[in-house]
Amino acid sequence: MTPTVRFDADRARRIGLPEAVFCAGKTAEQIAIAAEAGRTAHGRCLLTRLDTAMLAALPSGLRTALDHDPLSRTAVLGDWPAVRDEGSVAVVTGGTADLPVAGEVARTLRFAGCAATVFADVGVAGLWRLLEIQERLAAFPVVILVAGMEGALFTVAGGLLPGLLIAVPTAVGYGIATGGHTALNAALASCAPGLLVTNIDNGYGAACAALRALAL
Amino acid sequence: MTPTVRFDADRARRIGLPEAVFCAGKTAEQIAIAAEAGRTAHGRCLLTRLDTAMLAALPSGLRTALDHDPLSRTAVLGDWPAVRDEGSVAVVTGGTADLPVAGEVARTLRFAGCAATVFADVGVAGLWRLLEIQERLAAFPVVILVAGMEGALFTVAGGLLPGLLIAVPTAVGYGIATGGHTALNAALASCAPGLLVTNIDNGYGAACAALRALAL
Amino acid sequence: MTPTVRFDADRARRIGLPEAVFCAGKTAEQIAIAAEAGRTAHGRCLLTRLDTAMLAALPSGLRTALDHDPLSRTAVLGDWPAVRDEGSVAVVTGGTADLPVAGEVARTLRFAGCAATVFADVGVAGLWRLLEIQERLAAFPVVILVAGMEGALFTVAGGLLPGLLIAVPTAVGYGIATGGHTALNAALASCAPGLLVTNIDNGYGAACAALRALAL
Amino acid sequence: MTPTVRFDADRARRIGLPEAVFCAGKTAEQIAIAAEAGRTAHGRCLLTRLDTAMLAALPSGLRTALDHDPLSRTAVLGDWPAVRDEGSVAVVTGGTADLPVAGEVARTLRFAGCAATVFADVGVAGLWRLLEIQERLAAFPVVILVAGMEGALFTVAGGLLPGLLIAVPTAVGYGIATGGHTALNAALASCAPGLLVTNIDNGYGAACAALRALAL
Amino acid sequence: MTPTVRFDADRARRIGLPEAVFCAGKTAEQIAIAAEAGRTAHGRCLLTRLDTAMLAALPSGLRTALDHDPLSRTAVLGDWPAVRDEGSVAVVTGGTADLPVAGEVARTLRFAGCAATVFADVGVAGLWRLLEIQERLAAFPVVILVAGMEGALFTVAGGLLPGLLIAVPTAVGYGIATGGHTALNAALASCAPGLLVTNIDNGYGAACAALRALAL
Amino acid sequence: MTPTVRFDADRARRIGLPEAVFCAGKTAEQIAIAAEAGRTAHGRCLLTRLDTAMLAALPSGLRTALDHDPLSRTAVLGDWPAVRDEGSVAVVTGGTADLPVAGEVARTLRFAGCAATVFADVGVAGLWRLLEIQERLAAFPVVILVAGMEGALFTVAGGLLPGLLIAVPTAVGYGIATGGHTALNAALASCAPGLLVTNIDNGYGAACAALRALAL
């Protein structure tokens, strides 16, 4: 058999974004191989979907070398880069329970040198919370919207803000909202023009898209 | 075989609402029998889902006796009752294409003596259109919200208005919104408290619910 | 980052209902912040979806201050208000297993000063159980129907009772009924006129809707 | 290529039911071959799903030899058998629009010598219509229930009647009820014990099942 | 509040089948109340979906009085009745993993005095296993087919056997077969005439239907 | 804009199969360009999903040059190749209505010089029809099974035949079988080992797969 992990070290050259290690479904050994390959290629490596149980199972050398955040389940091997951008990206969440996904967005951006501003819990059932920050948000070239349940935030923000808007539906909710499909479909069907959408809970992807747009 | 149409003439006594004739799937002859039974029992009869093709196929005596509205596909046999209520119900639509369903709401209410006010095309992609009428809407004990696509109107109105709120999702939209399921699910999953929901395009049911609440 | 919890203290003024704290997906610390904000704003606060595991994880000061009910997973911080209404709302369940959701309805109503009467286990497979209480139920301006499986109770009650009817489908059932979608769809498709529907297991929302209708 | 139609002439010996010709998707020529094969084998042949357009396209000799019923889209080639059974099967419909499917049930039974009694339009939104005939229905060993929309009739009848109960969901309804899936799922999830179910609109299958039970 | 359990003691009179206690979703106390009500009414009571964890949580007096079978998760309170019927019902399973559901069928039948014969693991991937018993099966007036995965057994048996055929799809399988929906749909769509279907894993319902057909 | 049609003339070299022209969704002009490109590259070109309405809309020079078959909606531009293979592929259909898809299989194979044998209407509701040809079918290295409704044929054949088996589900059926998803899922979930599956109605793909296996 050929090697079980083939790190795409060339990716950063092609698309401007290094491969990150998606830990779900990998064994501890495979995660270690991939993370080391990332560090070798780029000096640092981002790991996503690394929960505390798997963190505990990693080889201790790797485990202690990681800067791990349990809420967003992300970790960084190697040093963080300096901040190169500070005012380009806002991350807005509909509810408090969307913060783990918002954390994946913010940490992925920060890994690329982009410091985002997070505005939490501004769901449109209390519209004033969004209107209060409308002017500030309108100044950001990229706004990432993170929301579950019925995802009405996506459309309201889409009608108020001029920048590039990225909707990240989350699996927050119950009954018909279970798994995030209602929020996803609401984002896709939005009557606000020019809203773009990622997979449910894909904070990593939203951050990558922002970096593509900003060409950071 | 027993008769093919058994009109529920006792319904008005039990629940306060007479049976209406749902025309889809019935033959012209069956519609005629049902409508006459309704007029016999209550002096008048409401017909729903009566499109112009079926209207043309009805016995001419019945056809000419009907007050038919092609947009809402409703018709009334017999005289309209006097208006007994004028300020209790508002009907709000997200887009222009939701007007056929809003018409079914308004005509069903009017058939019960309730004159509703319709506010059309106030979707939240242009939020000012809703905010402009917020104060007026807040004065209605019942507000019926009619919207398709992603149905964000339901949640925004739900966070702004105090009355009984009834969401009627419509089959307006395409792609993931086809058939109205996205709007329906968004209404059900709404994070605005106390929003109630009907089947897709069920303007008749929303009007009946308003009448139940108002006990008109 | 802005604060992680932004309590909508203005909501009661706008819509007549204070924000409640939905605990699922929040950390213990976030629940504590939100509950305190609710008590500060309104003198009391309702918490929903608070299971015994999370209850045990709350700061002990908060935990002991809560009046928690494990079946309905609701808790109240602060004193209960006096009862202002006693005969307006009935809660009817199809089966015994629907009682947790019925409890969420009743406790939410009681938190607003409305004492509801619960009629349990009157599913229509044994129709006499419903017919026996038909007259009593007909006297309530609002009847909340809580049922899972195939949800036939919704339609039968809808054809017998005159008040405002709110169907709460529950996730009780297996096979095709798993998750509550069959009961939900049956409620939405009901041929009883004027039945309104909430999300699966949304006892809180049904109670809020009743309060909107009663303007308590 | 081998022949395009292979009539299963042996089926009646094995299972007690002759093959019928399902016309949807067949060419006029294939229908003619199959119908003749049926008449050759059994002296008569039942055709289902034969709409008036296809009837008009059949070879004129066959067309004029058929006893065709446009509502149920069934036809018989050859003579009808004598009636051998009259009190065994009742067919009950929820609404008037379910009559085409009820017709497929009744004509299939009649083709086997079984004369069924049809009770139309007794949906449970007007419960008295079912209770009025409860005693009569309780005398039938087999009751076939035909209903669309939310299918509540299935469960109510299931809790009142002792015989073998066969639910035939129909594609009558709109919105969430489109295509008949809500009625189907309600029949399957019914809390009435011992209800059996066929595919949506499968009146033919329900009749065959009754014949299996009665071993006519 | 009215009582939380309302046993339908009249059911046996109406439909010939006593109410059984469906334990999933009930508390230990509610199960105990219901089971006692059943024994009081009928001298014995059947409990279904009673897993070993809940069995252990029951009041010890009840627990030791039960005849519990862990595979089928059924239990009987009170004495079993004498066998009144022995040759009427066959139960056939596609695979070994379908035996828990087949056990629910057989124990429910036995509780009504009907001793069924179980033929296990005769799936049509090895067709000889079914053909070998075809003649024996053809002698049973009722054959209950229990199968998961793709449910091909339903159709093959349906084309070979003359009696009343009841298909019970099971949640056995993975991928597209997860949850039993593929087997369910295959049973419903079967081209074998007169096959009837229950909800996924509903062995209890299939047994009740057999009892209705046999009027035991 | 670059050209609207880019024929993949290199495909035959890479994978051994020339590009065919899928006509659905193309304009008459685009079909003409693609078909000519195919003839230029390979001397002949296969067109699929070409219905009679589009055939009539083609430029008359092309139209008269085509050998078109309305049932399978396929056409060939240029001369048919000589037959190079005659005993390798059998095509088996469950019902008569599956013949259009079987025709797409057979014509695609024939276009590659492979003459297949078609066995029509051998569905397992009449099992003898399949058993009668079992021995003949067992001699084919590749058997393509074409069936709709519940697709039980796939599994029965899968347990009887040794060759490469390719299941082509068809959109034949109604109710739960509408669109072919039930047959598709049954093929995928089959407990017969080693059955492979194509998209619904994809006769072209099944033929290509057979050619890949035979390396014709």
Next chain:
Amino acid sequence: MTPTVRFDADRARRIGLPEAVFCAGKTAEQIAIAAEAGRTAHGRCLLTRLDTAMLAALPSGLRTALDHDPLSRTAVLGDWPAVRDEGSVAVVTGGTADLPVAGEVARTLRFAGCAATVFADVGVAGLWRLLEIQERLAAFPVVILVAGMEGALFTVAGGLLPGLLIAVPTAVGYGIATGGHTALNAALASCAPGLLVTNIDNGYGAACAALRALAL
């Protein structure tokens, strides 16, 4: 009733994009009112989803004033603006049948002064077609990918190109691909980092998103 069309003339100020008129579901009169409102507000107006049947039904003054394109179903009222941008956006289609949606993209962009380059029919089944233009595509800051069926183009382009990537799934395909859901889900689930997605067939939305990113 308030007016049936409320044009959001303020939208351009808020978000930088004028409201376009979505014609599906509107009457001819409503389209005329909306289009005139757009021209009044902005000097020109874009109409989408305007098919030839509705075009013919428009008031003749409006009809002749429109620059209508039947393939993309778009029209412009008023003069086109000058081109302000030429090298920023590429539009790539997987197949020829995706051109109507690509046309909606290109015409919406052109309406905002942005001339896009369209690369048609470069699906990855013939990978060389994409690799051949890889270098040219890599020079565009925004690439809009339009594809149906299985949507593999999205991921391959996503791994090769550095700019902002917008996937527009189309309803091109049959069987499991019907309606475009398979392409949509493939775009959402893509393992290429930073791919963003619109609703099925939403060329208008993709163009608006590009304009947001370019802030044209």
Next chain:
Amino acid sequence: MTPTVRFDADRARRIGLPEAVFCAGKTAEQIAIAAEAGRTAHGRCLLTRLDTAMLAALPSGLRTALDHDPLSRTAVLGDWPAVRDEGSVAVVTGGTADLPVAGEVARTLRFAGCAATVFADVGVAGLWRLLEIQERLAAFPVVILVAGMEGALFTVAGGLLPGLLIAVPTAVGYGIATGGHTALNAALASCAPGLLVTNIDNGYGAACAALRALAL
């Protein structure tokens, strides 16, 4: 009751493949009976879906006699056969997390004497990984593709390779990709000609199909 396990010992004669024991859903005792029956019939037996928890529950004699692989959850009772084939089958995975399924493929093939070559983690987001091995893969008569998420690998490989191609979608992914349905649908809808598909995670079936094609 007849025996609970009926091993299909004749299967190898009919179709060339012995029955394997699918352990999910079987009790330890049933697994033991089946495995012994397999060894008795064929000298060896393959067990699939045997996780470590069930392995631990097996009778110790059997447990120690098994050659068990935890990653692929397969075990062999009896001696492995000699290798009879080495260059016929390649197994290619999109990601590292697909290796458990690839292991089920490889171990099933090896059990039949066929040694496959596994190429891991060559997903098309880093296209060079596949292009690098294109030539080697083109030499295999059978290539089995194992991938989750959006399954783009299937189509890219399908356009580059000439052999028989078998797609095995895996349940690797999250959000819209949960459970493997997106990868499955992408495989079925692929525009690469002649791709064949198995159920999600069905490595066993893919290996059996390869053996059918190779007639090993």
